Amino acid sequence: MGNVRLTHFRQLMDDEFGTVRAGSIARDHVFGGLRGRTVEQALEDGDEPRDVWRAVCAEFEVPVERR
Secondary structure: OOOHHHHHHHHHHHHOHHHHHHHHHHHHHEEHOOOOOOOHHHHHOOOOOHHHHHHHHHOOOOOHHOO
């Protein structure tokens, strides 16, 4: 996946998990692929949204065609 902006990242999360679950995952789920941080923490720390999306996809085994 190329350049993913934050608004696009949020849309990808909502599309994959639904709005409520996406928000919960972003706030509460700690990802090993994000060095033990949540999505929100990684984004606040300045991680690129595309890299965060890749970590989410890996953790939740999102099919390649939806990555």
